[in-house]
Amino acid sequence: MTDSPAEAARFLTRNAVEALPAGELERQLALNRPLRVKLGVDPTTPDIHLGHTVVLRKLREFQELGHRVVLIIGDYTGRVGDPSGRSSMRPQVDPEEIERNAETYERQAFKVLDCSRTEVRRNGEWLDMSMEELFRLARTSTVAQVLERDDFANRYRAREPISILELLYPLLQGYDSVAVEADVELGATDQKFNILLARDVQQAYGVEPQSVLTMPILPGVDGVQKMSKSLGNYVGVDEPAEDVYGKLMRVPDEVMPVYYDLLLDTPLDTARSARDAKRAMARTLTARFHGERAAAAAEERFDTLYVRRELPDEVEEFAFTANGEAVHVPALLADAFGISRSEGRRLLAQAGVRLDGEVLGERHLDMPADELDGAVIQLGKRRFKRLRRR
Numbered sequence: 001m002t003d004s005p006a007e008a009a010r011f012l013t014r015n016a017v018e019a020l021p022a023g024e025l026e027r028q029l030a031l032n033r034p035l036r037v038k039l040g041v042d043p044t045t046p047d048i049h050l051g052h053t054v055v056l057r058k059l060r061e062f063q064e065l066g067h068r069v070v071l072i073i074g075d076y077t078g079r080v081g082d083p084s085g086r087s088s089m090r091p092q093v094d095p096e097e098i099e100r101n102a103e104t105y106e107r108q109a110f111k112v113l114d115c116s117r118t119e120v121r122r123n124g125e126w127l128d129m130s131m132e133e134l135f136r137l138a139r140t141s142t143v144a145q146v147l148e149r150d151d152f153a154n155r156y157r158a159r160e161p162i163s164i165l166e167l168l169y170p171l172l173q174g175y176d177s178v179a180v181e182a183d184v185e186l187g188a189t190d191q192k193f194n195i196l197l198a199r200d201v202q203q204a205y206g207v208e209p210q211s212v213l214t215m216p217i218l219p220g221v222d223g224v225q226k227m228s229k230s231l232g233n234y235v236g237v238d239e240p241a242e243d244v245y246g247k248l249m250r251v252p253d254e255v256m257p258v259y260y261d262l263l264l265d266t267p268l269d270t271a272r273s274a275r276d277a278k279r280a281m282a283r284t285l286t287a288r289f290h291g292e293r294a295a296a297a298a299e300e301r302f303d304t305l306y307v308r309r310e311l312p313d314e315v316e317e318f319a320f321t322a323n324g325e326a327v328h329v330p331a332l333l334a335d336a337f338g339i340s341r342s343e344g345r346r347l348l349a350q351a352g353v354r355l356d357g358e359v360l361g362e363r364h365l366d367m368p369a370d371e372l373d374g375a376v377i378q379l380g381k382r383r384f385k386r387l388r389r390r
Helices: 005-013 024-029 050-064 095-109 131-138 150-157 164-180 189-204 241-248 253-264 274-290 292-307 329-337 341-349
Strands: 018-020 036-041 068-073 118-122 184-188 211-215 317-320 326-328 353-355 366-368 376-379 383-389
Touching: 005 024, 005 050, 018 024, 018 189, 024 211, 036 050, 036 164, 050 068, 050 184, 050 211, 050 253, 068 095, 068 164, 095 118, 118 164, 131 164, 164 189, 184 189, 189 211, 241 274, 241 292, 253 274, 274 292, 317 329, 326 329, 329 341, 329 376, 329 383, 341 353
Parallel strands: 036 068, 036 184, 068 118, 184 211, 317 383
Antiparallel strands: 018 211, 326 366, 353 376, 376 383
16 A cells, blocks of 8 residues: 555545645655654644544554654744634733643644654744844745735735734744754645745745645534534544534534545445444544443433433432522522523523423423422433432
């Protein structure tokens, strides 16, 4: 499969969107030395989701062919905020939060990457530079070049504000490639401009320009928009096994071929029923991050709740205090599940609360304590508490 540079290049690019410049990766592979393959991540949030693993899995393939991954934690670029795909300026993230997220990112990334073949760097090592060095970096590109980006161009035409710091972001990312002497850089398709610009920055510093591999963007479990924590359509690799399985069972049938190609590296078997294919996908991906036993337990819990519509075998108890005969249900939900009272009222209005399987509604804002004592209250689809009166 990978006995020659040409075969290795075909293997590595088989599910990529673009490999640029054409033929460059094969030329690099023919050098017969380990390549330094770069990925930069800005830890502005603490979670890695399945969308991130599309690129991480490609990095793992490079590792299995003997190459070295350089994972750059953007502790400095994270303070700027990547403007890719943005229609407005990002809010600034606190440096302490970035550092906490960075530690989480690293731990989660090693659920996919081989840590023995991974070099982890923080770009604060080199981006904490003098003004003279920053001036030199700024001279490697022009405003016209940076404004060629679709997101910047659209914001400029719409007279939306673009900070000077945002304009510097692609250059800072490009300098990362100079600092680590990257041979190859990977990223999702929305990173194409930044990664290509990095080649110009490398040339300006006398460094051999990297080749570029862009990977598809995984749609979220809604099947419409890209997977994103901010959109609530993501599956986190660190989420409980039952949540990973349950979320994957919500993936629309028409999106499953993409999930199979990008996450399972196999085509969807159209001879199988959509239900069986989805269960197999959910079970395999849950086992990847939590093990076979946890995946089997998650599948059994899903069947209990949504196929047989039974209560789980073990339901955590919650002791409530009733000062009178009536209990205010939104307050009870807030205490039992850690949500706000307003959220509890909203869920009641939307039929998102059940008591012993029966839907509660807006008329159930206050309920007798005796009716609640010993009953199982359910919030949404997967959260249960057995109520006990103190």
